[in-house]
Every structure is written in C-alpha cells, then in structure tokens.
C-alpha cells in the first residue's frame with residue numbers, strides 16, 4: 412500500500428454524514444485543498460476510498476474465533492465474497508488452522524495487534540516493536556503477507572501512524588460500522604451495517620469481541636449468529652449492486668480518503684470500539 416502517490420484528506424463528518432456519501436463525492440469535500448503525497452497523508456489512517464465503482468471493503472476484527480470465524484468463512488464462500496480479517500496475534504497463535512484457512516480461501520490477513528490493548532497506552536517505540544513482531548508471527552501462521560494494521564479502538568497518534576507506515580504497514584480505520592460488540596438482533600445489526608455502507612466504504616464487523624472483560628454489568632455480551640449477520644449483509648449488498656472485497660483490493664489503484672483518528676482516548680462503553 413505504501414507507494415500510492417496521493418491521498419484525499421477530509422473531515423470525519425464528511426465520511427459519516429447522513430445521507431452517506433456517494434462514490435466520487437469526496438473530491439468536492441476535501442479538507443486540504445489539494446491531494447497530498449502519501450508520505451504526508453500517512454500520519455492519518457485510511458477510512459475509505461474515493462470511487463464510483465460498486466465495491467466496498469468488508470472487514471472482521473478481533474478473531475480468529477473457533478466458532479464464529481468458520482461460520483463467517485462458510486457464508487463468504489457461498490457468496491464468492493472476499494474480506495479482510497484484522498486478527499489478534501494471541502488468537503492467531505491459538506488457531507493456526509483458521510489462519511491458513513482464511514488465506515487459502517482468498518481472504519486478506521491483516522493485523523489488529525497482539526491483545527486488544529490500545530497503542531495509546533504505549534510509547535511509539537514499544538507499539539512499533541509489538542506490531543513488527545506480531546506482523547511477522549501472523550505472516551508465518553497464515554503464509555500470506557501482512558500489509559495493513561488497524562489499531563484497537565481506532566486510536567493512534569499521527570506519530571505512531573507514520574512509524575507504523577515505515578514498517579510497510581498502512582493504518583486502516585473504517586467508514587461504516589455494524590455496532591456488533593454488544594448483543595442485538597441479527598437483522599438490526601445487518602441493517603446498521605448496510606445503512607453505513609457506500610461505494611468505496613470500509614465496513615467494520617467482528618468475528619469476536621476482543622475485550623470481553625470490558626463488558627459492563629448492564630450490557631449483554633454478544634450471543635447473536637455472526638454467520639447469519641454476514642449472510643444478511645452480503646444479500647443486502649448484492650441487492651444494492653455492491654460487491655464485498657478485501658481492503659487491499661479496494662485500495663488498489665484508488666485514492667485513499669484519510670481523516671483524523673477515530674478517537675484519541677480509548678473508549679470503554681460507547682462510541683468507536685472495534
């Protein structure tokens with residue numbers, strides 16, 4: 412991903428507006444009045460791409476999980492759809508068979524960290540060292556190169572993003588969210604996901620919840636069928652004429668849209684928390 416020449420920088424509200432942006436509209440809402448070199452834009456994560464093509468990026472965080480991930484993979488295969496899995500190295504280590512299956516079935520393996528600790532709690536040096544080691548380990552387990560990194564909670568500093576970029580990893584956030592870290596009806600989750608999806612968008616979903624220890628006493632842990640949610644999302648995307656693909660396939664030969672990090676402070680109850 413390093414080497415794409417230019418990036419668009421926009422305000423967060425231009426990505427998350429209602430109605431959602433249609434393909435190509437980001438050129439008119441760019442925040443910086445020119446496209447910036449990628450080396451400069453690299454301090455900001457990628458939220459989506461600027462395109463009129465009927466394609467979107469489908470992503471799953473916090474896995475692999477021994478029950479949920481195989482179900483999601485079965486549904487993706489049935490729809491001939493591709494996705495990016497932002498895995499936790501601690502999970503990958505426990506399920507090397509799933510890592511190989513994800514890669515074998517044509518999906519992209521990307522990194523979400525070792526455990527789910529926010530890198531805002533680490534020095535840039537320590538965060539980069541952890542990310543470098545985990546990327547190598549995950550590559551060894553899956554047999555596929557890792558070129559993308561998504562920080563837990565979408566939280567990073569510009570300095571961390573630039574340092575991560577020097578490792579050869581692109582920092583990828585998201586533009587749409589199914590809000591699937593708490594329990595809900597499958598139809599409601601899929602509807603939220605579809606409503607937040609547009610051409611060139613990157614949708615955040617989960618094949619597990621990476622920080623179950625933070626579920627509050629008044630919250631219900633996810634118990635819904637993640638395979639069913641994937642089925643509903645893929646059916647809904649097809650009805651809208653959209654194809655699901657991996658983030659690297661989405662980024663290829665397209666202009667990335669960048670913005671400020673999701674949240675500078677780690678959130679534990681509400682807001683962005685992949």
Ligand SMILES: [Zn+2]
Nearest residue numbers: 472473621685
């Ligand atoms: Zn996460």
